[in-house]
Amino acid sequence: xxxxxxxxxxxxxxxxxxxxxxxxxxxxxxxxxxxxxxxxxxxxxxxxxxxxxxxxxxxxxxxxxxxxxxxxxxxxxxxxxxxxxxxxxxxxxxxxxxxxxxxxxxxxxxxxxxxxxxxxxxxxxxxxxxxxxxxxxxxxxxxxxxxxxxxxxxxxxxxxxxxxxxxxxxxxxxxxxxxxxxxxxxxxxxxxxxxxxxxxxxxxxxxxxxxxxxxxxxxxxxxxxxxxxxxxxxxxxxxxxxxxxxxxxxxxxxxxxxxxxxxxxxxxxxxxxxxxxxxxxxxxxxxxxxxxxxxxxxxxxxxxxxxxxxxxxxxxxxxxxxxxxxxxxxxxxxxxxxxxxxxxxxxxxxxxxxxxxxxxxxxxxxxxxxxxxxxxxxxxxxxxxxxxxxxxxxxxxxxxxxxxxxxxxxxxxxxxxxxxxxxxxxxxxxxxxxxxxxxxxxxxxxxxxxxxxxxxxxxxxxxxxxxxxxxxxxxxxxxxxxxxxxxxxxxxxxxxxxxxxxxxxxxxxxxxxxxxxxxxxxxxxxxxxxxxxxxxxxxxxxxxxxxxxxxxxxxxxxxxxxxxxxxxxxx
Amino acid sequence: xxxxxxxxxxxxxxxxxxxxxxxxxxxxxxxxxxxxxxxxxxxxxxxxxxxxxxxxxxxxxxxxxxxxxxxxxxxxxxxxxxxxxxxxxxxxxxxxxxxxxxxxxxxxxxxxxxxxxxxxxxxxxxxxxxxxxxxxxxxxxxxxxxxxxxxxxxxxxxxxxxxxxxxxxxxxxxxxxxxxxxxxxxxxxxxxxxxxxxxxxxxxxxxxxxxxxxxxxxxxxxxxxxxxxxxxxxxxxxxxxxxxxxxxxxxxxxxxxxxxxxxxxxxxxxxxxxxxxxxxxxxxxxxx
Numbered sequence: 001x002x003x004x005x006x007x008x009x010x011x012x013x014x015x016x017x018x019x020x021x022x023x024x025x026x027x028x029x030x031x032x033x034x035x036x037x038x039x040x041x042x043x044x045x046x047x048x049x050x051x052x053x054x055x056x057x058x059x060x061x062x063x064x065x066x067x068x069x070x071x072x073x074x075x076x077x078x079x080x081x082x083x084x085x086x087x088x089x090x091x092x093x094x095x096x097x098x099x100x101x102x103x104x105x106x107x108x109x110x111x112x113x114x115x116x117x118x119x120x121x122x123x124x125x126x127x128x129x130x131x132x133x134x135x136x137x138x139x140x141x142x143x144x145x146x147x148x149x150x151x152x153x154x155x156x157x158x159x160x161x162x163x164x165x166x167x168x169x170x171x172x173x174x175x176x177x178x179x180x181x182x183x184x185x186x187x188x189x190x191x192x193x194x195x196x197x198x199x200x201x202x203x204x205x206x207x208x209x210x211x212x213x214x215x216x217x218x219x220x221x222x223x224x225x226x227x228x229x230x231x232x233x234x235x236x237x238x239x240x241x242x243x244x245x246x247x248x249x250x251x252x253x254x255x256x257x258x259x260x261x262x263x264x265x266x267x268x269x270x271x272x273x274x275x276x277x278x279x280x281x282x283x284x285x286x287x288x289x290x291x292x293x294x295x296x297x298x299x300x301x302x303x304x305x306x307x308x309x310x311x312x313x314x315x316x317x318x319x320x321x322x323x324x325x326x327x328x329x330x331x332x333x334x335x336x337x338x339x340x341x342x343x344x345x346x347x348x349x350x351x352x353x354x355x356x357x358x359x360x361x362x363x364x365x366x367x368x369x370x371x372x373x374x375x376x377x378x379x380x381x382x383x384x385x386x387x388x389x390x391x392x393x394x395x396x397x398x399x400x401x402x403x404x405x406x407x408x409x410x411x412x413x414x415x416x417x418x419x420x421x422x423x424x425x426x427x428x429x430x431x432x433x434x435x436x437x438x439x440x441x442x443x444x445x446x447x448x449x450x451x452x453x454x455x456x457x458x459x460x461x462x463x464x465x466x467x468x469x470x471x472x473x474x475x476x477x478x479x480x481x482x483x484x485x486x487x488x489x490x491x492x493x494x495x496x497x498x499x500x501x502x503x504x505x506x507x508x509x510x511x512x513x514x515x516x517x518x519x520x521x522x523x524x525x526x527x528x529x530x531x532x533x534x535x536x537x538x539x540x541x542x543x544x545x546x547x548x549x550x551x552x553x554x555x556x557x558x559x560x561x562x563x564x565x566x567x568x569x570x571x
Numbered sequence: 572x573x574x575x576x577x578x579x580x581x582x583x584x585x586x587x588x589x590x591x592x593x594x595x596x597x598x599x600x601x602x603x604x605x606x607x608x609x610x611x612x613x614x615x616x617x618x619x620x621x622x623x624x625x626x627x628x629x630x631x632x633x634x635x636x637x638x639x640x641x642x643x644x645x646x647x648x649x650x651x652x653x654x655x656x657x658x659x660x661x662x663x664x665x666x667x668x669x670x671x672x673x674x675x676x677x678x679x680x681x682x683x684x685x686x687x688x689x690x691x692x693x694x695x696x697x698x699x700x701x702x703x704x705x706x707x708x709x710x711x712x713x714x715x716x717x718x719x720x721x722x723x724x725x726x727x728x729x730x731x732x733x734x735x736x737x738x739x740x741x742x743x744x745x746x747x748x749x750x751x752x753x754x755x756x757x758x759x760x761x762x763x764x765x766x767x768x769x770x771x772x773x774x775x776x777x778x779x780x781x782x783x784x785x786x787x788x789x790x791x792x793x794x795x796x797x798x799x800x801x802x803x804x805x806x807x808x809x810x811x812x813x814x815x816x817x818x819x820x821x822x823x824x825x826x827x828x829x830x831x832x833x834x835x836x837x838x839x840x841x842x843x844x845x846x847x848x849x850x851x852x853x854x855x856x857x858x859x
Binding site: 246 | 576579611612615617627634635636637639640641648653654655659676679680839842845846848850854859
């Protein structure tokens with residue numbers, strides 16, 4: 001592990017301040033120009049339960065939250081037992097000596113977290129005790145954290161000064177205590193601040209901001225982990241005349257409400273996760289059938305049914321592609337980073353408006369909760385599109401022709417019936433065989449309007465490639481860097497536009513001998529989809545509710561490539 | 572599109588109550604355009620699935636907008652249409668199966684938020700389109716294809732249900748009384764909040780209860796439907812509850828909350844001191 005890059009994990013019982021510690025540290029480091037990323041996972045309960053939060057701090061840009069820990073900070077013994085195997089060789093464990101004792105002091109040090117905090121006069125300053133201890137271990141200048149504490153607690157309230165004083169004291173106390181042990185992890189070099197202004201933001205907030213930049217003015221959602229924070233963001237911010245935000249009574253209500261909103265001319269959106277997405281199936285089919293623009297953000301969690309509400313997985317790809325009965329195939333955009341969450345939301349609205357139908361914005365738990373420094377988004381960069389609106393007279397045939405046609409809006413001319421039943425060009429119900437042929441082909445033809453988006457490629461002349469999707473992009477990107485150094489000689493492809501794929505990208509993929517798709521699900525869902533498109537894809541899967549480790553991807557991609565090459569030689 | 576579309580081949584059975592509801596709806600929409608001086612295109616009909624929902628394709632004359640959605644979801648869709656553009660006049664049309672069985676979960680939230688839409692519910696006591704199965708308003712013991720030995724559930728009292736859930740305008744109509752129904756629908760459209768006009772609209776094929784509703788002197792049947800007395804206090808919830816829990820089917824306005832505040836006003840009232848921040852300003856909140 002280089003000295004440019006440190007990973008610390010805070011583990012314990014929910015409510016003990018793990019998340020506050022990880023995010024506080026990330027904020028402090030990002031403020032002075034380091035690259036940071038957090039990873040947070042917690043059980044589905046209000047208080048308590050095993051929780052951990054991790055922060056990675058680096059001088060250089062990073063794409064994952066780190067495989068192995070330089071420091072593990074344990075608030076109780078369970079946390080130690082659960083996480084000790086993730087500590088790298090030479091890493092240090094700092095544990096709460098009020099909760100348990102470790103005998104081997106060659107790698108561990110116990111501190112009385114609560115007692116130290118109390119001695120500052122602020123029993124809630126335990127976070128700062130442990131942050132102080134960690135900061136000492138990596139020789140992070142104390143000024144950085146003092147500045148952060150001062151900024152954070154200067155809130156214009158009477159008690160601010162005392163809180164700032166006690167937190168700074170706690171921070172120093174943590175540092176002093178650890179300095180007595182002689183432990184040291186290395187020295188974090190001075191930051192090399194990235195060019196351009198940075199913001200520190202979580203994936204779901206980034207996604208919500210993208211939607212705002214795209215002009216969302218109608219949002220209805222229902223609380224569900226890990227999508228709730230999008231609804232909360234919208235409830236606070238999507239206000240004023242011409243905008244509507246609402247917590248519905250169910251996901252069935254949400255989806256049908258945004259169908260109505262999209263129909264009446266609004267840029268309509270909902271956010272949900274797997275179980276809610278299942279409930280929305282029929283409504284998504286309605287939007288496809290009646291050709292109504294709207295965006296559904298599905299922030300994936302783990303497993304079928306209630307599954308793993310607060311763990312990460314990429315197992316809704318096939319559900320997003322075919323959420324409903326009958327012939328339908330829903331466009332999917334899946335961001336691969338916190339920064340892409342913002343862009344993907346704008347693209348999703350643009351797609352919905354362009355082809356006049358539902359679009360799934362497929363994110364996941366690890367992106368939703370991850371705090372990361374990203375370049376400040378510029379709302380001007382991606383042009384915002386608006387649907388073609390019908391401006392003619394009455395008697396218009398809304399569904400005539402073999403691709404998208406201007407959409408009349410209630411209140412204007414061109415009244416029609418947006419119909420969930422198969423319909424003729426006017427929107428009236430029909431059972432004629434040729435109409436079902438025409439209309440089915442019309443709906444699929446509109447997807448062609450979405451095939452010209454961008455994609456990433458590296459070493460495109462190689463015959464074998466990796467192609468991650470969604471949040472696995474980050475871990476795979478770091479793994480790809482290592483594989484390149486090791487001389488594995490494979491190409492890299494990536495796009496957030498999963499369906500329909502950019503036409504040129506698909507052609508390139510079809511020309512390759514093998515496309516390796518790392519994805520967090522059992523079925524190898526995206527790889528199986530690529531196979532239906534005549535791409536020789538092979539999945540590398542993981543389904544434990546956690547992201548890939550970079551080292552694991554390096555090993556498995558190497559193995560897959562080697563086996564493929566050996567088989568080829570044998571043939 | 573009106574019924575003149577030759578490709579659209581749906582037909583109601585002769586004598587179906589829905590013909591009368593269609594006429595009443597056309598009259599009410601027409602009156603609405605005259606009174607408000609708004610074009611008919613400002614009206615949107617959100618239709619459920621069943622015989623009744625086909626009204627949206629059968630309107631004669633000037634055409635309103637329409638959505639013929641999926642089964643049971645008229646209220647969520649109408650929430651969407653209305654709050655997507657609060658200037659629209661939004662009407663829900665659905666049957667007892669669509670509204671009170673598969674869609675029943677949506678009535679309470681619509682009442683609590685007071686979505687400003689007018690729902691016209693055609694109650695024929697059966698699922699007609701799928702050929703006569705039992706519905707929530709089918710009476711206990713009745714034989715239908717899905718209750719071959721008699722219905723085992725009690726029937727619900729829709730009017731009592733609406734009052735209990737807090738619907739701010741509840742009226743009861745009958746397909747034999749078109750003009751009165753038209754007035755109830757028009758008043759429902761004008762009511763600032765969620766209004767329901769629940770209409771007895773008999774199915775002449777599977778559940779012909781005209782005789783029971785209107786009475787039949789020759790057969791010695793006295794009518795169950797009756798006009799509400801003129802002195803009924805429509806602003807009195809208690810009186811309304813008494814009315815709908817007495818025997819028979821009262822026709823007319825049952826309850827109107829005089830203090831009804833529609834959803835769009837609730838939203839604007841709650842946000843009086845809040846202003847929308849531009850995307851740039853919202854991004855700035857995350858700067859380091």
